[in-house]
Amino acid sequence: xxxxxxxxxxxxxxxxxxxxxxxxxxxxxxxxxxxxxxxxxxxxxxxxxxxxxxxxxxxxxxxxxxxxxxxxxxxxxxxxxxxxxxxxxxxxxxxxxxxxxxxxxxxxxxxxxxxxxxxxxxxxxxxxxxxxxxxxxxxxxxxxxxxxxxxxxxxxxxxxxxxxxxxxxxxxxxxxxxxxxxxxxxxxxxxxxxxxxxxxxxxxxxxxxxxxxxxxxxxxxxxxxxxxxxxxxxxxxxxxxxxxxxxxxxxxxxxxxxxxxxxxxxxxxxxxxxxxxxxxxxxxxxxxxxxxxxxxxxxxxxxxxxxxxxxxxxxxxxxxxxxxxxx
Ligand SMILES: [Zn+2]
Ligand SMILES: [Zn+2]
Numbered sequence: 257x258x259x260x261x262x263x264x265x266x267x268x269x270x271x272x273x274x275x276x277x278x279x280x281x282x283x284x285x286x287x288x289x290x291x292x293x294x295x296x297x298x299x300x301x302x303x304x305x306x307x308x309x310x311x312x313x314x315x316x317x318x319x320x321x322x323x324x325x326x327x328x329x330x331x332x333x334x335x336x337x338x339x340x341x342x343x344x345x346x347x348x349x350x351x352x353x354x355x356x357x358x359x360x361x362x363x364x365x366x367x368x369x370x371x372x373x374x375x376x377x378x379x380x381x382x383x384x385x386x387x388x389x390x391x392x393x394x395x396x397x398x399x400x401x402x403x404x405x406x407x408x409x410x411x412x413x414x415x416x417x418x419x420x421x422x423x424x425x426x427x428x429x430x431x432x433x434x435x436x437x438x439x440x441x442x443x444x445x446x447x448x449x450x451x452x453x454x455x456x457x458x459x460x461x462x463x464x465x466x467x468x469x470x471x472x473x474x475x476x477x478x479x480x481x482x483x484x485x486x487x488x489x490x491x492x493x494x495x496x497x498x499x500x501x502x503x504x505x506x507x508x509x510x511x512x513x514x515x516x517x518x519x520x521x522x523x524x525x526x527x528x529x530x531x532x533x534x535x536x537x538x539x540x541x542x543x544x545x546x547x548x549x550x551x552x553x554x555x556x557x558x559x560x561x562x563x564x565x566x567x568x569x570x571x572x573x574x575x576x577x578x579x580x581x582x583x
Contacts, residue, residue: 257325258300259288259463267301267322269464272342272542277460288460296328311435314380314467325459329469336457338385338520340449342378342465342542349376349525349540356547363551364531372529378542380462380521381438382470385429385451386481387515390489394421395507398500419503421496425489429454429518430481434470438524439537440480445548446541449522453543457521467521474517485512 259268259277266281268288277288294300296308304319313329316322330336344352350373357363366372398417403410429451433443455461489510497503523542527549528535538549 257290257292257327257459258294258322259325259460260291260301262287262289267463269323270341270461271464272345273348275341277463288463290459292327294324296326300324311437311468311471312466313469314462314465316466323463323465325462325467330457330459330462330467334469335519336382336521337518338454339380339457339461340451340454340520340522340543341461342523343453344525344540344542344545346376346378346525348545349378349527349542352540352545352547353527353538357551360551367529367531367551373527375529376525376527378465378523378525380465380467381443381524382434382468383520383522384432384434384470384474384477384481385518385520386427386432386474386478386485387517388427388430388481388485389513389515390423390425390427390485391511391513392421392423392425392489392493393507393509394423394493394497394505395419396503396505398497398503400499401501417500419497419500421493423489423493423496425492426515427485427488430484431520431522432477432480432484433522434472434477434519435468436471437468442537442539442548446524446539446546449541449543454520462521465523470519474519478514478517482512486510 260266261268261279261282261284263284264279264282266279268277268279271278274285276285278285279287291300297305299306299317299319299322301317301322301324302320304317306317306324308315308326312326313334314323314325317324353373354368357368396419398419400415400417401412403412405411431447431449433440525540525542527538527540529538536549536551538547540547
């Protein structure tokens, strides 16, 4: 499908700064019509053959540049339950990268050039959001130690406690990304998203961006959610056990019940930067603006910096010699 302007026939896109559909051609707002033509192999605008990637659910036609949303990958079993619409647009994402990196001394100069930053792409990344009820039974022995001095004698009193804890915790929307392209560690760093801003899925939010359908099913990825919930439950339990000098666990039993799972799309600005034959990946959280990625170091700049440091050191050295000589 494609979103077209009622007034001029142009391709309308979702504009995050206005939170509305926008026609870049005649600048009208909310003038979109859904045109359900085209397919995974044919552009809904120009009719040219297209070849979207294996998991692409939205993206540009390589011939006419229109933003297309692929019906086959957002309907039926692929229909997302929820979407977090982009909140920051491309200019704002560029601004965030500038704020984050403009002070880096050794950065290659092309890194923040307009030509490189043009390649920034907004993409909706597929996520599974799992809900769990955790039930944790803990039984163990704890000690509290008190010492004091009376005259020449030091006393130590150890009290023993039989500890019983029963904890119930609800975990809502535990996120796991369902994309092979996105590195799991990187996506975990993108957290947190403000999940209360999730909306019911509507394909109009995808117009103007790339999108991906889930690469793996919810059961396949559930193990990663469970690890997160177990870790979080354990740390909640540990907090409740603070105040003892030692704890010897007896019985530990953590049960997880899955309440539900939903398929959601999350916004990410992706910047792929080519430098000396290597691709450097940067992501900007499309909702919060948080930046992830390590910058390359330019050798030329390091050398230059080293040189100026040496010069200033030898100047100081020379000054000291001169003072010594004067004495
Ligand atoms: Zn228009
Ligand atoms: Zn086209």
